[in-house]
Amino acid sequence: MEEIGFLGTGIMGKAMAVNLLRHGFKVTVWNRTLSRCDELVQHGASVGETPAAVVEKCKYTIAMLSDPAAALSVVFDKDGALEQICGGKGYIDMSTVDADTSSKISEAITSKGGCFVEAPVSGSKKPAEDGQLVILAAGDKALYDQVLPALDVLGKKSFFLGQVGNGAKMKLVVNMIMGSMMNAFSEGVVLADKSGLDPHTLLDVLDLGAIANPMFKMKGPAMINNSYPPAFPLKHQQKDMRLALALGDENAVPMPVAAAANEAFKKARSLGLGDHDFSAVFETIRGAQSST
Numbered sequence: 001m002e003e004i005g006f007l008g009t010g011i012m013g014k015a016m017a018v019n020l021l022r023h024g025f026k027v028t029v030w031n032r033t034l035s036r037c038d039e040l041v042q043h044g045a046s047v048g049e050t051p052a053a054v055v056e057k058c059k060y061t062i063a064m065l066s067d068p069a070a071a072l073s074v075v076f077d078k079d080g081a082l083e084q085i086c087g088g089k090g091y092i093d094m095s096t097v098d099a100d101t102s103s104k105i106s107e108a109i110t111s112k113g114g115c116f117v118e119a120p121v122s123g124s125k126k127p128a129e130d131g132q133l134v135i136l137a138a139g140d141k142a143l144y145d146q147v148l149p150a151l152d153v154l155g156k157k158s159f160f161l162g163q164v165g166n167g168a169k170m171k172l173v174v175n176m177i178m179g180s181m182m183n184a185f186s187e188g189v190v191l192a193d194k195s196g197l198d199p200h201t202l203l204d205v206l207d208l209g210a211i212a213n214p215m216f217k218m219k220g221p222a223m224i225n226n227s228y229p230p231a232f233p234l235k236h237q238q239k240d241m242r243l244a245l246a247l248g249d250e251n252a253v254p255m256p257v258a259a260a261a262n263e264a265f266k267k268a269r270s271l272g273l274g275d276h277d278f279s280a281v282f283e284t285i286r287g288a289q290s291s292t
């Protein structure tokens with residue numbers, strides 16, 4: 001495949017770009033804080049000075065940015081990706097954003113003759129490192145087919161979901177469920193502890209029953225130790241709850257559980273936990289319990 005551009009080398013972007021390099025792809029990276037590209041240079045990446053410079057050099061450019069504002073800024077601002085988009089260029093945005101943001105980007109890219117695919121991912125830091133993401137793609141099917149060799153390195157499974165917006169919506173639905181589950185789990189762990197049960201035994205019981213899942217198994221032990229090293233930053237989970245609630249609003253879907261979970265994530269952010277892992281929402285329950 002042609003050289004791939006990669007915009008955004010945060011927790012996910014870095015792991016994904018490293019994976020592409022390990023599998024023999026030539027990759028040119030850019031990050032707003034350029035020094036965060038240094039480690040990727042050690043893995044063999046080149047660095048572009050701006051998003052526009054990366055797009056100029058590469059036929060295909062992937063973006064992995066924090067939120068709608070970041071995704072829009074990297075495309076539309078001065079020296080942004082759009083400046084160098086033209087016929088034959090492909091832009092693949094893997095950030096978690098809402099369908100409107102994705103559509104705005106798609107329209108701008110295609111109006112300059114480029115092709116666009118949205119491809120948010122399910123799976124966190126470890127799946128990104130291991131190339132085990134679940135990719136939720138939509139948009140230009142021909143571009144999707146062209147970049148499948150790269151998507152196959154990044155993920156264990158890609159879904160092509162049709163028109164732009166469907167990938168974004170699917171991702172928000174999944175993360176809305178995940179954020180609600182994390183709150184229910186946190187309440188359960190605190191309830192077990194405060195009512196005299198061993199929370200480790202709760203984890204064992206959960207793991208053998210119908211609601212066993214990798215998230216409880218992976219995050220539970222660290223949460224019991226009040227440790228939340230950021231794999232999926234809490235501020236991003238709260239952004240996803242906010243965007244999912246807006247989608248519920250548009251479609252008149254009552255979501256009281258998700259709304260309560262969003263409030264808990266907002267509370268956690270107000271306590272300064274936004275850069276911790278999203279499992280740190282546990283602190284809002286543990287803290288409330290311990291102060292009574």
Ligand SMILES: NC(=O)C1=CN([C@@H]2O[C@H](COP(=O)(O)OP(=O)(O)OC[C@H]3O[C@@H](n4cnc5c(N)ncnc54)[C@H](OP(=O)(O)O)[C@@H]3O)[C@@H](O)[C@H]2O)C=CC1
Nearest residue numbers: 008009010011012032033065066070096124125231232236
């Ligand atoms: N972490 C996870 O488990 C998962 C995350 N996601 C999604 O992937 C995306 C990236 O997440 P993650 O890597 O964890 O996040 P990080 O916070 O680690 O990285 C965010 C990236 O966005 C960049 N950025 C933020 N604001 C701007 C801006 N205004 N202009 C340009 N660049 C900007 C950051 O640059 P800088 O370094 O300069 O701050 C950084 O490269 C998010 O949409 C998230 O919801 C999806 C699945 C899993």
Ligand SMILES: O=CC(=O)O
Nearest residue numbers: 121122123124232
């Ligand atoms: O978006 C986060 C994830 O774990 O998926």
